[in-house]
Amino acid sequence: MRACAGGAGAGVSVMVKEGFADEEDFHEGRRAGAAFSSNAVKQGHGEALPPIPIGDNVLDLVVIGCGPAALALAAESAKLGVKDGLIGPDLPFTNNYGVWEDELKDLELEGCIEHVWQNTIVYLDYDSDPIMIPRAYGRVCRDKLHEELLRTTFLLSAASYLDSRVESIVEASNGISLVACGHNIVVSCRLGTVASGAASGKLLQYEVGGPKVAVQTAYGIEVEVENNPYDPSVMASEEVMPFDLLKKKLLTRLKTEWSWIPVGGSLPNTEQKNLVVGAAACMVHPTTGYSLARSLSEAPKCASVIATILKPDHYKVVPRRQMTWKTLWPQEMRRQRAFFLFGPALILQQDTNDIRTFFHTFFRLPTWMWQGFLGSTLSSADLILFALYMFVLAPYNLRKGLVRHLLCDPSRGTMIGTYLTFLI
Structure with a gap:
């Protein structure tokens, strides 16, 4: 379990943030994943939905990001009649998600779980018996989750899409938000929402003087072996095979995964106009690192508030902003x-x-x-x-x-x- 990773010797570190906590320093580890994603196969967003209108057209809402939180919010908002668009790279999900089975059942997404362990075992040390937990734990199939969220978001709604990275969001003198994308494309909207994960610092501001950011890190290799599948004749060679080559051959056969999960840290600054959901909004559980179930379950509530504040009689910027932030982060939360x-x-x-x-x-x-x-x-x-x-x-x-x-x-x-x- 993630909660006990520190006790097992996994790398955990704390970094002090100065001023606004929106620096991208602690996201450096995600850049390797970005490099991997840049070579990934396109997921067909552009084939499943119409392109975002460019020019004088003004969308009600632009959701920045293509992860689970972004797709869920875009779908829920469009269902309520919000004219919305999604902007982000057309890439597959790269994270492996683990969830309690009952949490995804509550969201009617249990079909996205590829493997379920009916009982969870927690190992804390070698000298005592493991802790048996009678609660089913599942590994989410990234492709199935992506396919289901994409189907709900685009095939059952009126959302549009632009395959691009976002460079900045600025507010025009008339109160319209201008989303600057790649290739000098600018998308206009009444409200911008950042849902592009923890590495969204350049688009956001966070509260000053908040708690430190902790980083939960892990590296794993998935191995499933029933027997030795290799013929003995191919396991010997007249020439000595170098260790580096042996290592390279092994790694090509293994599935590897790394995770870099910022937990804790400051909440988003509620004085900014742009809204934030998902991991960018600090919805990652500060203790466990879990965020998927919560990000998905919060989407309908966030969409409902967005649909309300975008009505003509709620158009004033300050009340609209305050209403939304109070919904995202009420005092109880x-x-x-x-x-x-x-x-x-x-x-x-x-x-x-x-x-x-x-x-x-x-x-x-x-x-x-x-x-x-x-x-x-x-x-x-x-x-x-x-x-x-x-x-x-x-x-x-x-x-x-x-x-x-x-x-x-x-x-x-x-x-x-x-x-x-x-x-x-």
């Missing part, structure tokens, strides 16, 4: 997020043994509690109860660490301050 940020700050300070102890305690909680924590379904009040349960079940050393963290770590100030707004 801000309290939940402040609590979630408190946890990783504690984990990052622990050694391997302490992290193992933490997760042994975590999975002793009532099922509804730890499942709700991982799925972002616990209310801010539930999270306080969660903390009390953890404290009661924890051994002495972990309790001491929890108390010290609560008294000394800067993240406690953010959490307490955000919770106090509940009482004001």
